[in-house]
Amino acid sequence: MKQKPILSILLPAWLCLLAFTACDEEYITYKNPGKLAPVEGNPEYVMFADTLTTCMVEQQQKALPIVVASTVACDYDRTFGVEVVDQGSTAIEDFHYHLGSHTVTIPAGEMTACVEVFGHYENIGPEDELGFSLRLVMPEQLKWDLYKGWDQTKVALFKSCPFEIDSFTGWCVLTSQLLLDYPGTNTMYQRLIYTEKHPTEENHILVRNAFYDGYDIVLGFDPSNPAEPKLLMAGGQVLSDEQSVFGQVLGDNHILGGESPYYDSYFNACQSFAILWLQVYVEDLGSPYGTVGHFYNIMEWVSDEEADRLRREEGM
DSSP states (O other): OOOOOOOHHHHHHHHHHHHHHTTSSSSSOBBEEEEETTOOOOOOOEEESOOOEEEEEEEEEEEEEEEEEEOOOOOSSSSEEEEEETTTTOOOOTTTTTSSHHHHHOTOOOOOEEEEEEOOOSSSSSTTEEEEEEEOOGGGSSGGGGTTTTTTEEEEEEEEEEGGGGGOEEEEEEEHHHHOOOOTTOSEEEEEEEEEEEHHHSEEEEEOSSSSTTTOOOEEEOSSSSSSSSEEEOEEEEEEEHHHHSSSSSSSOOEEEEEEEOOEEEEETTEEEEEEEEEEEEETTTTEEEEEEEEEEEEEEEOOHHHHHHIIIIII
8 A cells, every 4th residue: 555645644634633623613703704804814725625536436336525624614515626747647538437427516604525436446447556646726826835836636446346355265375475485385386275265264274384384373354344355364373383394493393374464465356366464483482482484475375276277387
């Protein structure tokens, strides 16, 4: 996931502070409201609340809100135009998406409003990375030099497919940094493994012979937030014995693993793959002995036919 710019983190908090302060008394009253003239000491600026918004387009179409914010509340409605910036856009309006309206209105007494974007699920491919920019059409005096360029925002569209546990069962190609660094008896850092639904745990799978032969692990899927689908792996799962992998016993002869606390593990329901950041460590009779490291792993589910080909042609 991309990290938000520092300004985009600070601005919403600052706007909330303004809103909280304004609520202590009555709404701000303006001189000559028809001319957008604020009371001295309360300058009015209008901008998008963020310079980048990531929108997950789901099968059931719903409005994706792009927030517009003002530094003050007015005692009248304020309506501004919203235009699509063609330059640099990779998404096509009225094909990949459409706007609910090409205007946005901040109601009297309010400091925010939303431009509504509707993604066209059927026209977005699972691998598409689409984007476009929006610009507010408003008087120049409403643009704040301190946040120059915040009259525009970028919108990124990604397809979010419904989660189905069956998409993550069957044959899977594991590409593992752990196997590259610590192959043990493996001859390749890629291996063909098999996964099946967990018999009792919902949205969990059993991964047979996951990293090393004879040792299964359990993985879970959390699809509750389509923008951040999480892959889960409880700690303390045995990956192998130490002797087979390290050539010596450092702890109690168990190599343990779980999801890394430092890196995000996630899955993609559209393309049936998962990224597992694995923390590997050793204990001595339950007491920490040492961390082996944090390892990047890719899991890609394939058809039975592709699995047969990989066995024949790649020797997996």
